[in-house]
Amino acid sequence: MGSLTRKAAIVGVAESDCGTVPDKSAMELMAQATKRALDDAGLTKKDIDAVFCTALNGMPAARLAEYLHIRPVYSDSTSAGGASFEMHIQHAAAAIAAGLCQTALICFGGTPKSDPEPFYRFWHDPRAPEHDFESIYGAHVIADYALAAQRHMHQYGTTSEQLAEIAVSTRKWAALNPLAAMRDPITIEDVLNSPMISSPLHLLDCCLVSDGGGAVILTSPDRAENLKKTPVWILGCGSCVTHNSILSMPDLTVSPAKRSGDVAFEMAGLTPGDIDVIELYDSFTITVLLQLEDLGFCRKGEGGILVSGQRTAPEGTLPLNTNGGGLSFIHPSLYGIFLLIEATRQLRGECGARQVPGAELALCNAIGGHLSCSSTVILGRD
């Protein structure tokens, strides 16, 4: 048992309204998700003594705490893009284990579909030191991931068809999720024939732009044992940041999931072969491929072979992104919280048509920024 194994459990999860929500602010979505997650846990707002939140600017944990009249004794606005929430789990588990707080709210809401400007500005800070050496050339975030995909293809012979396998299998899972935005089946040809956005990434290699939010409640073992739902234990977690801008990524074919995954697996005393359900950040199809390799589900360079033949689809042997992912369910600029929500529900057996039978161990890995920040959380039930 590692230092944070079974020191905290997820006891409540919920999404806010999802999809296109033009009549609600990001803060309203967070409040709604929080209320629903507390109901899911059978807890009240008074039980929360720690707040974890991220946003595209400002002091998000303080803002959320104020909006909901919470006065947390522990707060954290760690900003690691889409990977923030898995880092929040790591930090919250450590804080709970150290006795600094007992019940943590981890929350996010975003409205980039109805209000895209803040999201766009987030990626283009003219005062950032690397800005002068990227933006003048027309750099943008999709191109960053495309550069990684191109390099992976060059180095390992990965094909667009193999990347498309991921989009196709994820859509099959989305068809089983009533909340998913995109549920109509697609084929590999559909992906390859969709408009090229930044070569080699097509439109259907890219995640959605959605409105939506989510909340996760984490608490101590004592409290977790006596709540409505089966506790979902944190068994292992790890984080790593290798760079910020794509220009400074040490190797475009190796993500920081390599290190964050090693730490999490070691803490949990598990290996990739033990995992029943895999929830990976799918900002782009290439993001998934890199994580599968870096987390050890196959060897480096063999991700394309691993995902071939729809192995990751509902009928396959490697259940991956069972909610339909950022590619087909939801992606409100930062997606990581939805990985945790889905993994928790899978381990509780609440997923209906998309339930992975007998799932006992799940892995969430989120990658944020420009393939910059990774955080791994391994979850299990009794």
Add this chain to the structure above:
Amino acid sequence: MAGYSKPLPNTNPESLPFWEAAIKHQLLIQKCRECGSYRFYPRSICPHCLSYEVDWVESSGRGQIYSFTVSYRTRSAEFRADVPYNLAIVELEEGVRLMSNIVECKNTDLKIGMPVEVVFEEVTLEITIPRFKPVHLL
């Protein structure tokens, strides 16, 4: 040159020598006087050994394409007229990487590993931007 409407660098003190040299068609990179490592983008402190002792040295200007992409869509109004345009990460002979555009080359001819060399585009009176073109080996 007139009416260049794309983003321009801020040329803060940390990076000013780079941009001043570019006007003279020189590609300067930083080399740490203590640990000898090259670095890019410019910073006043060495990210390897935290020394402030630095030399600005002229790069050979030659390197190869480490990766590239051709963008067909962009949210940026300044680049919308240019699609499809390429972006490349160029690895210089000195080992550091720069982002750039590859000019004098069809997008369909771009290849990882392609040898390239720096060229300079004077976009305003104050700013000259380095880009790269293929080296045609005889």
